[in-house]
Amino acid sequence: METYAKKRGDINAIGPSADFALHIVFIILSLACLFPVLVVLSVSLTDQDAVYRHGYSIIPQVFSTAAYSFLFRDAGPIVHAYGVSIFVTVAGTVAALGMTALVAYPLSRPDFRFRGFFSFFVFFTMIFGGGLVPWYLVYTYVFDLRDTLLALIVPNHLLSAFYVIVMRTFFTTNIHPSILESAKIDGAGELRIFARIVLPLSLPVLSTIGLFYTLRYWNDWFNSLVFINDEQLVSLQYLMYKAMKNLQFLNDLAATAGMGDQIAKLPNETARMAMAIIGMGPIVLAYPFFQKYFVKGLTVGAVKG
Structure with missing residues (x-):
């Protein structure tokens, strides 16, 4: 003792x-x-x-503040691009989370007859892809998404096979089948079980994957480059990308013309950093938001001993 x-x-x-x-x-x-x-x-x-x-x-x-004055010389497009990016990020994250959960939940159920086939189908898309040209042709000529907000939401980001597998694994290992059986005995249907039991118990994985989707949508500029010709629909990241390219062009033009003294007047390096600060924007607020629900989700379903 x-x-x-x-x-x-x-x-x-x-x-x-x-x-x-x-x-x-x-x-x-x-x-x-x-x-x-x-x-x-x-x-x-x-x-x-x-x-x-x-x-x-x-x-x-x-x-x-010359870098910010250079970028905000015409503030209208930046403010409008902010609105586009915020809408696309929010709508895209909600839609992507819903699609991911709706695909992952049936694949986690052992009584789903075609579970193996669709699991292989999801995994197959992680290894093989059709290539850039077929991808572009499908979204432009088949679905005709050019110059629409859907072109910023659907391609590349709406459904990730990797996140489907991660969420399916979470459903399989953390949602006990006895809970689902009890709900069925009480008369709950599949949709009600999914909405009222599975999703509330899955807040940790939903918040984590939701954060990843948020970052993907907010940082995306490639979809605007490929699908958007209307200046009113471009995202903030693509607008910053264009500003950087224009600034680089002005520097190259001044160097070619022998106007070295004019190059120093252009906020080259400082403008790049200002773009990073502006692009950071509201995405910083996403971290405490998702962290709040992540911590809350850890306590859902806890049983007092």
Whole structure:
């Protein structure tokens, strides 16, 4: 007993020290993650000449908002592109989560007759694809999605085979069949079981995959490049991509014409950093939102012992 008490006392004595060390480690890791963002923000608020002379720094050598003035010289398209990106991100994430869950749930049911065939079909699409040209022809000539918001939602992102497999695995390992059987005995149909039992118990995987879908939709610029010709329908990321290309063209033109002094007046590096800050925008708010529901989802279905 004395030996056990002594060991227990040693463990209790080590506990606070271990907690303190873990806090220090996580603080250092958090600062390491935050440091690049602060550098990008600092460079975006630095004069272009100062960047060329002194390089990047955490504190602006010469404060300047020329990069943001350059980008917001015509703020209307940026504000409109923000609206397009926010709508596409929200609508696309909701639609993609619904599609993924509706495909994954039947594949997780052992009593589904064609479970093996459709599971193989989903897995097959992860390995083989038709290529870029057939992909483009299907969405343009078969579905005719050019210059529509659906062109920013459906291609590439609406349904991911990998996320279907991840969600199917979660349903299989975390939704016990006895719960579903109890609901059937009580007279619940398949749709009601899915909506009232399966989805509430699956908030952790829904929030995690939803965050991945959100990032994919928000960061996408390729669909706008391929399918959108209407300037009113382009996403924010594609607009920033065009601004960067235009800025690069002006720099190349000034260098070709021998106007080296004019190149320094263009906010080249600082504009790139300003684009990163602007593109970051509302997506930063998605993390605490999904984290809230992720933590809440971990406690759903918990049984008090």
